[in-house]
Amino acid sequence: MGDASRENGTGPVAPRERRRAQSALLQQRLPVVVLCVIGLVAGLALPFLNIAPNRLLSGHASGGQQGVFALLWLVAAAAGGWRGGAVAAVLLALVLPLIAAVDATLLLHHKPPTTRIQLGAGFWVMWLAAALLLLDRLRHVRAGWRAVAWAVVVVSLVVGGWQGVFDDLALVREWQAQRGAFTDALASHVTLSLITLGVALTIGAPLGYLAWRARRAGGTLLSVLAFLQTIPSLALFALLIGPFAWLAREWPALAALGFGGTGAAPAVFALVLYALLPVVRYTVTGLDAVPADTREAARGLGMTRGQLLLRVQLPLGWPVLLAGLRIVAVQTIGLAAVAALIGAGGLGRFVFLGIGQGATDMVLLGTLAIIGLALAADLLFQAMMAATGRRA
Amino acid sequence: MIEFDHVRKAFGDHVVIEDLSLRVEDGEFFVLVGPSGSGKSTLLRTVNRLVPIDGGRVLVDGQDVATQPIEALRRGIGYAIQSVGLFPHRTVAENIAVVPRLLGWPEAEIDARVAELIALLKLDEPGIAGRYPDTLSGGQAQRVGVARALAARPKIVLMDEPFGALDPLTRESLQASVKQIQRETGTTMLFVTHDMDEAFRLGDRVALMLDGRLAQVGTPLALIRSPADERVNEFVGGTRAYLRELAVRRVRDSMRRDEAAEGDAVSPDATLQDALGVMLAERRERLPVQGGGAILLSDIVVRPR
Numbered sequence: 001m002g003d004a005s006r007e008n009g010t011g012p013v014a015p016r017e018r019r020r021a022q023s024a025l026l027q028q029r030l031p032v033v034v035l036c037v038i039g040l041v042a043g044l045a046l047p048f049l050n051i052a053p054n055r056l057l058s059g060h061a062s063g064g065q066q067g068v069f070a071l072l073w074l075v076a077a078a079a080g081g082w083r084g085g086a087v088a089a090v091l092l093a094l095v096l097p098l099i100a101a102v103d104a105t106l107l108l109h110h111k112p113p114t115t116r117i118q119l120g121a122g123f124w125v126m127w128l129a130a131a132l133l134l135l136d137r138l139r140h141v142r143a144g145w146r147a148v149a150w151a152v153v154v155v156s157l158v159v160g161g162w163q164g165v166f167d168d169l170a171l172v173r174e175w176q177a178q179r180g181a182f183t184d185a186l187a188s189h190v191t192l193s194l195i196t197l198g199v200a201l202t203i204g205a206p207l208g209y210l211a212w213r214a215r216r217a218g219g220t221l222l223s224v225l226a227f228l229q230t231i232p233s234l235a236l237f238a239l240l241i242g243p244f245a246w247l248a249r250e251w252p253a254l255a256a257l258g259f260g261g262t263g264a265a266p267a268v269f270a271l272v273l274y275a276l277l278p279v280v281r282y283t284v285t286g287l288d289a290v291p292a293d294t295r296e297a298a299r300g301l302g303m304t305r306g307q308l309l310l311r312v313q314l315p316l317g318w319p320v321l322l323a324g325l326r327i328v329a330v331q332t333i334g335l336a337a338v339a340a341l342i343g344a345g346g347l348g349r350f351v352f353l354g355i356g357q358g359a360t361d362m363v364l365l366g367t368l369a370i371i372g373l374a375l376a377a378d379l380l381f382q383a384m385m386a387a388t389g390r391r392a
Numbered sequence: 393m394i395e396f397d398h399v400r401k402a403f404g405d406h407v408v409i410e411d412l413s414l415r416v417e418d419g420e421f422f423v424l425v426g427p428s429g430s431g432k433s434t435l436l437r438t439v440n441r442l443v444p445i446d447g448g449r450v451l452v453d454g455q456d457v458a459t460q461p462i463e464a465l466r467r468g469i470g471y472a473i474q475s476v477g478l479f480p481h482r483t484v485a486e487n488i489a490v491v492p493r494l495l496g497w498p499e500a501e502i503d504a505r506v507a508e509l510i511a512l513l514k515l516d517e518p519g520i521a522g523r524y525p526d527t528l529s530g531g532q533a534q535r536v537g538v539a540r541a542l543a544a545r546p547k548i549v550l551m552d553e554p555f556g557a558l559d560p561l562t563r564e565s566l567q568a569s570v571k572q573i574q575r576e577t578g579t580t581m582l583f584v585t586h587d588m589d590e591a592f593r594l595g596d597r598v599a600l601m602l603d604g605r606l607a608q609v610g611t612p613l614a615l616i617r618s619p620a621d622e623r624v625n626e627f628v629g630g631t632r633a634y635l636r637e638l639a640v641r642r643v644r645d646s647m648r649r650d651e652a653a654e655g656d657a658v659s660p661d662a663t664l665q666d667a668l669g670v671m672l673a674e675r676r677e678r679l680p681v682q683g684g685g686a687i688l689l690s691d692i693v694v695r696p697r
Contacts, residue, residue, distance in 0.1 A: 297477030300442055301491050301540070302466030315481050 031136040032080030036073050039092075039129040043069025046122035049103055054114040055170065056358050061120060062107060065099065069126065076133065086141065086149060089134035093153050096127050097166065104168035116170035118361060171368075174361040182350070186369060188264075189346035192339060193332045193377075195268055200275035200328060205321070207276070208283020209309075218284065225277040233270070233338045240266040241342065267344035271335055275328045282324020286317025319385060326381035333374045337366070347373070393418050393453055394439055394548060394582060400447035401434055408434050410604045411448070418547075419578040421571065423595035425585055427627075431604040432584045436550050439582065440466045452548060467491055470541035470549035470579075474556045476533050478525040484510075484536050485521040491544040509539040513569055531562035538570060542579075549574075551583045555590065567594055588628065592616075592640050600624055612640045638665040638692070643681060646691050653678040653686040660685075664692050 047061030048069075072092060079088035104117035134153070138146045166172045175182060211218025231239075245261030248254055259265045290313050298308050340348030350366025353359075394416040401409040408431045416422040424432040437443040438450050441462055450457045457465055478487050485506050492502045510516060513535040525533055534554060541549055551570075555563040571594055574581050585591055591598045592612040599609040607627075608620040616633045619625035629636060644660035657680040658667050667687050670679055677689040 291475075291477065291480075293473065293475035293477035294479060295477075296442075296475075297471070297473060297537075297540075298479070300440055300466060300471035300473070302463045302468075302494055303490075304463055307494070312479060 029080070032077060032085065032133065035129045035133045035136070036077035036080065039076070039126045039133075040070060040073040042122050042125035042129065043073060046125060047120035048122040048126075049100060049107070050118040050120045051107060051111075052116045052118055052170070053112070055116050055174065055361060058360070059116070059118055062103075065103070068099070069122075073126075076130075080133065080137065085137040086134065089130055089137050090149055090152055092130040093127065093134060094156050096123060096130060097157060098160070101160075101166045101169060104166075108168050116173065116361070117168060118170040170361045171364055174359070174365050178350075178362070178365070182365065182369070185345060185347050185349055185366075186373075188344075189333070189336055189348075189370070189373065192264065192267060192271070192336045192344060192346055193329065193373075196271040196275055196332045196336070197325065197329060199268065200272045200279050200332075201325065203272070204276050204279030205283050208280040209287065211280055212284045212287040222277070222281060222284075225280060228273050229277050233274070233335055234341065236270045236273070237266065237338060237342045240270055244269070262343040264344045267336070267339035267342060271332055271339065274335055275332055278324050278328045278331070282321050282327075283317075286320035286324070287313055289320050290316045318388065322381060322385050322388070326378060326385070329377040329381060330374045333370060333377055337370055393451075394422075394580065395451040395454075396435070396438075396448070397451065398448035399435070399438060399445050399450060401431070401438065401443065401445050408604050409438075409445075412604070412606060413448075414599065414606060414609065416580060416582055418580055421574050421581045421583065421594055421596045423583045423585060423591040423598045424601055425588060425591035425595075425598055426601035426607075427586060430601045432586075432601045433552050435601070436552055436582055436584045439548070439550055440469045440471060463494075467494055467544065468546055468548075470544075470546040472534075472537045472541040472549070472551045472554045474553040476537040476554075478533060478536060478540075480525050483522050483524055484515070484528070487525065487536055488539045488543050490540060495544055497544075505543060509543060512542075512573060513539045514565075515539065531558055531566065534558060534562075534566060535569070538566070542573065542577075545577075546579070548580045548582070551581065553585055554583075556585070556587070563590075570594070589636060589639065592636050600627055602627075613637065616640070635665075638668060639663050643667050643687050647681050647685045647687045648691065649685040651678075651686040651688075652684075653680045655679055657682045658687065668692060 044066050048065065049062045050059035051062050052059030072095065076085075076088045076092055079085050100119060100123055107117050108115060134149065138149055141149075160166060161172065167176075207221065211221050241261040244259065244266040248260045251259075294312060294316075295308065298312050303311065336344075336346050337348035337351060340346050340352055347366045347369045350369070351363050354362030354364075354366060396412055396414040399409055399412045400407070412435065424435060426432045434443050438445050439452065439457065441457055445458075452460075452465070452469070479490070482490075488506045488509055489502045492505060497505075506521065510521060515532065515535050517532075520528075520532070525536070528536065534557075538551075538554065541551070554570075555566050558566065567590065570581075573579070583594060585594075592615075595612060597610060598612055598615055600607045600615065602623060608615055608624045615624065615628050616637045619628055619633075625633075641664045642660070643658055643662045643664060643666075646664060647660065653676070655674055655676050656670060658670055659682050664687075667679060668689075671677065671689055678686050680686055
């Protein structure tokens, strides 16, 4: 930078200019420095893998590659200040699981078959740091390249897993042992979330429209919904057992449909209650997004209320509503985990069963799947917003 | 024909229109002028029932608007507003076609009408029909707004300060377009403005509205030359009103056909204001008129129409 201005013939760089350039550079590199320091410390001080005698007992640390990790993070830090930062981050995100897999295979030699090699705190912290580094380095890159970078990471890991590269890690073993149950849980989690989303939209969008038309009543509705949101999810699920059991007793037809104090029905009911606030609020915001003069013109030109809604308000408010649904989807996928407690199934079962048994890998399996599902839903909605965003 | 028959409107305790009766004739360019809060916009909006009235009747072609189906009534009346209110998710062509489409015109007829209006309102920049409102200038957007109001060939058009937010040059150009279209199509126009010059330039008749009442109704010259009372005189501009008169009177009415003069000829349709401007620019006291004859400074000053 100093060279450039000297070439322009402006003489020595003014101190203030130099300071501003330095602070901009620092701001740009600060995340790299912080993340690489975190990675370095985690690599040196935290256990990368744990060796456990079986899936229920906790293990003891195994180490020895501190030198390798130190080298990796120093390289990443050096690359991070330069264009190769993103490539370094991609490699880091791939190399860390690979090291873990190879190590696990070596460690399992001459060990009893029940022995489990668990991923340790060191691995998780470093991997997270690598992912954040990738996120940071991709910030100023075109959307296409961003997608390519993430696809490379995800596809490589999936293909590797398919080929059995990670088979010796406890997490993968756990998955293999529970494959059937896992698929069922994933399916019921998705179903639960989709039904919730559908019902919340069917009820919430008309409620939002009414709340928008009648401002004062709408304010009351929103505060009631906001109050519902403050009830802890665990407590709400428990509170619903009584009324739903009573309903099932009074109307046996409902019970025959699978209605009862526990199960999917009260779970969906509770999840819908939580989803209503964002759906209603974003519907109101979406309707507010239509300029008042556009509405005035539409009415003055002779559109009926229905035509105004379908031809003007819906297309103009749709992006906002979609943004709301994105939040609702992610929130519902997270909350649906708790629904396992009242027998609604879903990935939450893995978490709670795992806690009960003390099987960390089972908890981890459920948690990672929920996070993955939420991320996938988020991406899906982002793609939909990008597709409809330009001309609503 | 629009008829207001003892119309009364109040918002809560605040009376906006008080026992107002007025008749706008077929094919007339009628301007409601007055300060903010005088009730002129409210009166305009009672015609297409955007504002419900508390007393009296509003008649369009002899029929009480209150008895007509509201959407059919509105689709039959053109409507343009100051903020334009184009549909941001629709192209220029789709915006213009809104009312014909609501009325169920055949597509071919709609396309032909849109093309016609684009030419009529001088929107003939290549490709403008497919553009979206956020790419238009303020003047272009209001031209589209006016085209949308005229699209279904309504017999009555309501315009609520449509040019208030435009720069002077764009405004004058649009005023000329609208006046010409109105004259050629014989549309009945009810036009609201707070700009006295605009009112006098456009209106066949002008109504000055003050505090929910009609202070005076008449031709621009009548308001200028014989204001009904002191307040009207004040609004019309006192002695400055005679400068406005120059913008209303035409060269053809004050010229001498049997005389000649040197210099750039002015059109007989030009206003006396234009002619005076040319005289000042060329430092002459007389100018030739296109097609023969001359206009004299002394006649501008003394000879009444």
